[in-house]
Amino acid sequence: MGITNAQSGTNVHEIAAGIYRINTPMALPGDLAFSFNQYLIDDDEPLLFHAGLRQLFPLVNEAVASVLPTARLRHIAFSHVEADECGALNLWLSAAPQSAPLCGTVAAMVSINDLADRAPRALADGEVLTLGRHRVRWFDAPHLPHGWDCGFLMEETSGTLLCGDLFTQPGRGEPALTDADILGPSEAFRQPMDYFAHCPQTGTLLEKLAQAQPTTLACMHGSAWHGDGAALLRALAGALGH
Template identity: 70%
Template sequence: MSITNALSGTNIAEIADGIYRINTPVTIPGAPGGFSFNQYLIDGDEPLLFHTGPRKMFALVREAVACVTAPERLRHIAFSHVEADECGSLNEWLAAAPHATPLCGKVAAMVSIDDLADRPPHALADGQAVWLGKHTVRWFDAPHLPHAWECGFLMEEQTRTLLCGDLFSQEGANHPPLVTSDILGPSEAFRHRMDYFSHTPKAGAMLERLAALQPTTLACMHGSAWSGDGAGMLRALGQALQQ
């Protein structure tokens, strides 16, 4: 792990081959132990950034990206759903990377990004893949899991890394980049205290679909990324949501 900004504590670490977690610790109301925001950079012929971070965090994230590749090389600015931490600095990134395109699901494009973004998005159908060079990502619709109609996730197929957005969000400001220890217990404790799940009746089926991809790395938006039996972890989350 490398600290890229000493003042903010922003840091970057490679969590899978060519995939980097960018992390900034923060303080927010309702989380006395602090919180963290993660973005994921997939480097390659057509680099992709998953999550932009809030608009006010743009300079920090850009500084971290520059430790791996020139920010203007980015070709895809992707996100799970429309929230400030997911895509708040989208237009700043489009200005910094003149050949980049917003990458999102068809619903997000229709209801928000066609209007909000300074360039037209590449709207992905459920199951559609995008080639990045040595990496390939595939989009999976996951409406209201954990929230937002337009929600979806990207699976990087070569490293079997699931960019899983707000699933398994962990409270706390200081987390190792990648762990093999339990993340379900901490994320469930946080969910029960600040319930951000929509509790769609289709959650179980969607989690089972993601589990069938057999990810070995879960790239969480808040807290540590996780390495291990991703299918088992996703199924355990499905069971927890039924209780």
């Protein structure tokens, strides 16, 4: 694995057994370095978490194809409805004829039943889906960090929490996997244009995720992280005043 597109810098790295981070670095307005990640679980029923921006589909598709044929994808999953989460959803559904959207019940009800070209598989809070060797559990997390429909997937065999916009870090997303501090950089990035909803249940929801005891945090922006995920999620709660 490594660079799959020399022009964009899109790259693929295995961050846990059978789980691959697809990373595309981009510049935000003001020439701020940033990155967008998707996570691919290679199994009997392959799953892609984050459909990604529509404009990035050719690059991400190229990266997926470096691991497995795109047509094998069965689940196109995401945390909540937002362009960088599911903008390319229908392109993936077209490229993978056996695939379907995978999301929480709220996202299915308010958006995906209408937006998607195929009906979604809607997961209830705590529901488990077995992919083969891997099994993923859905956690409802409304308004964490934003969006009534927000939720996360935990791949339980490897302890990998697909944690969406939590711990968003600036930069090109290097290295692919780190054990260095990501809370400091993510909090410094968040505060000038705070995108957290700060709902009353924020602390409770972060504690729910912490109790799952993740050992890898698969962030949507920046490096994935390995270590005591429960401690880091509780540290985030503290930083947010919960």
